[in-house]
Amino acid sequence: MAQEIERKFLVTGDFKPLAHASSHIVQGYISSARGRTVRVRIRDEKAYLTIKGPSNATGTSRFEWEKEILPEEARELMKLCEPGLIDKRRYMVRSSSGHLFEVDEFYGENQGLVMAEVELQAEDEPFEKPPFIGKEVTGDIRYYNSHLMKCPFTTW
8 A cells, every 4th residue: 555654834935936847736525534535636637536544643644545537537526525625736846855845825715825745755754844844734634635625724
């Protein structure tokens, strides 16, 4: 099984000039139960079905399975999703140490939230934080996309 190891941070500085690519993402959740989410995502012209398991105690690691599906299938599956969608633009920024930071700028009811994730090979893997990285929010469920769908950032 695939294991996702990532850390999340709020973004406090200007990151866009450092981005080498970006994409538009719309996603919904067929199931957003804590510890077992089923997500449908359309990212530009591609689509994915993703299943995630429960996070470990630190919120850093969890099971993740993802399969590319046809965009038409994703649009049909979106009709089965729970109310609320996540709409965001993802920017790809490589740090000077080589780690890839995915910076999400949220729209709609999550407007104003900008968050960065870095995927790691091990929970204790060292990495350099770019200057735009702020407070760490790894493990804080308020910042999980499945939670933002139910309790948007603008309502906090």
